[in-house]
Amino acid sequence: MALDDARLDAWAGEVHAVLGENGAGKTTLLSALAGLVHPDQGTLRIDGREVRLTTPRRAWHEGIGMVHQHFALVDAMTVLDNLALGRRRGGGFRLDRPGLAREARELGLRVGLDVPLDAPVGSLGVGERQRVEILKVLLRDPSVLVLDEPTAVLAPAEVDGLLELIRRLALEGRAVLLVAHKLDEVLAVAHRVTVLRRGRTVLEAPREEVDEGILARAMVGAEPEPLARRPGPPSDRPPVVRLRGVRVGQRLRGVDLEVRAGEIVGIAGVEGNGQRELARVLAGRRDPHEGSVHGPDDPAFIPQDRRREGLVEGFSLTENLALGLHDDPTWRRGPWLRWSALRARTADVMDTFGIRAQGPRARASSLSGGNQQRLVVARELQGRPRLIVAENPTRGLDVAGAAFVHRTLLDRVAGDDPAAVVLLSTDLDEVLALADRVLVVVRGRLHPVPPERQTREGVGALMLSGGGVGP
Amino acid sequence: MSGRALPLVSALAALALTLALAAAALALGGYPPGEAFGALLRGALGSPQAVVSITLVRTVPLLLTGLAVALAFRAGVWNIGAEGQLYAGAVAAVWVGLHAGALPGWLAVPAVLTASVTAGAAWAAVPALMKLRLGVGEVITTLLLNFVAIDLAAWLVHGPLQEPRGVFPQTESIAEAARLPLLIPDSRLHAGFAVAVVLAAVLALLLRYSRVGFSVRAVGASPPAARSAGRMPVGRVVAGAFLVSGALAGLAGGVEVAGVTYALYENLSPGHGYTAIAVALLAGLHPVGVVGTAVLFGVLEGGASAMQRSAGVPAAWVDGIQALVILSVLVVDRVARRILVARGGRG
Structure with missing residues (x-):
């Protein structure tokens, strides 16, 4: 239907x-x-x-x-x-x-x-x-x-x-x-x-x-709330993740980056300039060829291609949630996973995150794109991770779906025990709306954007020019 | 090869299609299909003795290799090499069995089976390493290693392991202590059958409910998601599934030697390791389903000679029927998928 x-x-x-x-x-x-x-x-x-x-x-x-x-x-x-x-x-x-x-x-x-x-x-x-x-x-x-x-x-x-x-x-x-x-x-x-x-x-x-x-x-059926966030003062908390001199093949070179708890760092760039590699290094999904990475053991990662990397479409909602929990002893008994507990948890998560599906046993392939993304976000954020790496997290989502993702990310950097968020996006509006500070990635190098240039035109120009430094 | 989670309805539909095609082919070949099927069924199921000593004995290697293939395919490993791994297991079993006279009785059988399991896993380790280290596709390597194993066994029974008189191309019989006990007295059904059924149940439970089984299914369904979302060591899971698959196929060889033939000879297996692919696919790669389909193929193979005797249909027709099963499974699977897609579009 x-x-x-x-x-x-x-x-x-x-x-x-x-x-x-x-x-x-x-x-x-x-x-x-x-x-x-x-x-x-x-x-x-x-x-x-x-x-x-x-x-x-x-x-x-x-x-x-x-x-x-x-x-x-x-x-x-x-x-x-x-x-x-x-x-x-x-x-x-x-x-x-x-x-x-x-x-x-x-x-x-x-x-x-x-x-x-x-x-x-x-x-x-x-x-x-x-x-x-x-x-x-x-x-x-x-x-x-x-x-x-x-x-x-x-x-x-x-x-x-x-x-x-x-x-x-x-x-x-x-x-x-x-x-x-x-x-x-x-x-x-x-x-x-x-x-x-x-x-x-x-x-x-x-x-x-x-x-x-x-x-x-x-x-x-109703007007969505406009997204509003004013960049806060620079965070004085210790860095959650720190990259030094990171190189990945020819795709990413000499990258230094620190991200502190309570801030959203936006990384803008035209597709194919090294964001993919940067996201995976930050999220602990791959090792760099050179340089050092200090970060938490268990960062959350919302990949842009949810159907390939974020989910197993042939799996049920419960199984997809279990992808993020099978390592955790509370969800195991000896060699067995506690499936009935996992199903109950999935039902809870469906409620909390507003995932529209037939039930915890429904297959992920039966969900719409927005609901699939909610499922990915729910899984990645369920353990209150200290670092969240989001790669084009609202790609292909509608207004309500994108607003949900944005609200969720903003929630996680607020409060007493905030997470650090890195938002890599080709959507400049999204980066400017959410990020406390913005960097552009051009041909594998990171360039900080000075606050006065954090506008659509300013960042857009840097994305194309190579950070104003030239190649 | 996409026989994942074939529901029961599809399996039955595939079976019906096979029967219809086989009946048509038999009729075209000039054999009355009813008579041929009747002879086949009588031969395989006509008496308790036929069921136990012919059909179920024939089922055991199909069941073990079928489990081997099902496990591998579930992990996304296209192991076409169950036949070779079976031979490797058989060779190791015979070698240990021939020297087992010196072992205490309670140790002989476990030693023989352990040897076959190890040899099967070792035979699978070669393509597993080539896949993981060099990226060489396992379809080719496992298939080619079948011929190596088959020829290796042939060479052994003509040379180093030939019985001392040097007349027959086979080994001596293994020590009495190394033979599997019978499951039912005065039949030919050996304890290997029970072992295989228990293994099927264990495998089903592990795949469905255990953490390691979950990893296998995730890696088989989507390696990128298993790696990124599941943080699973994809290479290690693939390697593990590959080796266990080889071990199961090796055990099939060991059980044949220790339970049925007591010796190694050429053509020990009439292609069990290939039939296993049909067994696994028809079962939708589900271990419990494999028990059912292995018995079904055991009926086909067990009844083949009776069909030849009393209906005059050459036993080779059964090979053709088995091939029809694979084709039917693939066709029905596709059609079922198309129906599903047409019914529920995505929004």
Whole structure:
């Protein structure tokens, strides 16, 4: 029952934004368009003609191209080969690589999508991979382009570029369907907005008739509290974690960092500049090649890819919670884990963290993205860790889900016995809203941002310039 | 190979599909399917003696190797080498069994079984090391080591371990003290059956409820999540599951030698270690399910010669039926998955 009486109309030449909380059915609705999910009821018309999209290939033949939230790329192959995979047109057995490369380069130039064609996809950051995905779909010249949360992984400068691109693609006469979780982006680019709530279309209106307040109320039924935090005075507590001269391959070099209890240190940067490695070193998930790390034994880690690293999707909620507890003697009796106690604990945690699921025995794969993230956060924070490392913790979450994560992090740095929080995020607004102090990571090096430059423009410039020092 | 947690319904559906395909194939081959199946079932289950001395005896090596494969697959280790590990276990068991006359009686059988377990684990240690240290895929290495083990056993029974008269390509019989006691007097069913069933129960409990079993399942389901969210030593868990899997397959060899053949010869195993893959997959990789599917395959293999005798269907047809089981499991698994996906989309 992911969808119940949902409606959606897309017009050629228009950008149509689809909004909704996690679990509202956005992805399901779009998957129906892509031929991945088959509706039990209802109709789909293209140019007035009723069609049934039984397979992704049928959807493609009807001119619908979808860029998924989770990428469908082959890591071991080059970008060009991945583009060739998405293609399947003419040429018989021969693969016209030079022709395809030319076409890709021209298209990339025209729409402003820059990707290294010869690099293996596995070596690219998430942002770059997404550009490859978009380019792959655009090469098929679809008349309906579906983008599922495309801005979630991009840096601010890239987001503007993408929105511009989306506008241009609509001007070319395509219908563009855009799922986004950031209201300002939607308002900047959309001609028409549809809001889904619990599988139903609750609002459909032209852009001119809505504002952020109306959309937010339609999505959650009430206006969420705005996030507000004023950076406190510098913490005088002892450092919880201390890095000295840390190097990881070529990805991270000469990193010194101290984080004290009671502060949130924000680390901003464009995807692929070493955040991934930094997060794992801080969280004790990997050792650096050089340098020293002094930190607590059991730091909490909220990884950005919850479906791969944060959870085991085939496991129940209880088992996923147990991933964080199996080491703790209180949850063991001899060689056995105390499953009934763990189930009771899971039921408690579901209450406390507002995880919507059928019960502790439900599989994690049955949860929406937001509820999955709540589960990860619940597991990682349950032991009152002294250090919390959060890597793009609100990626792909809706307003309510993101607010929940933010509130939880803020809670943990308040009070008498606060934790230290490191927030690594490509979302500049998030970093600026939460962090007491901000650093940018550029090409594997950390640069502190002076307080007077802690603005969107100031940090954004540092992210791109290399900390003002030059390479 | 994605036979994870195949529910009972899917297993039964796979079985029904197999029967239908096998019946059609038999009919095409000119054999009346009813008669052939009837002869097979009578041969395997027609009398208490047939059940105990033929079918259950045949079940034991399938059960042990089936557990070996199920455990490995649950840990994400594609151990195709149960056959080779079985032979390694058999060789070690024979070697100890031949020299066991000097041992006190109560020690001989444990010594033989321990030797087979150790040899099986050692045979699995080679691909395990190659996987963990060098990143060499275990599908290839375990498969290739099967041929090495099979040929090693063949060479031993033609050479160093051949019976003293040098007539038959087999070893001498192992010492009386080293033989497994019978489970039921005046039958051929030996204590290895009880050992295997108990091991299945222990393995099921460990996988489901214990901490180490939880680690195995987590590592098998998602190594990155096991490492990052579970803080588990993924390499050590993989190594452990690999070695225990080899040990179980080695025990199958030891139990065959100490309970059935009392000697080593060429073709000691008619491919138990490969059939084990079908046994494990049909059981959805669940140890208790493996007991059921191992008995089922024991029926098929136990009844094969009766089918040949009284219905004139060559026993080799049973191999084909076993292959059909694997194909049916894979097909049914896929179809079931597709139905699930179509029913419940994600939001």
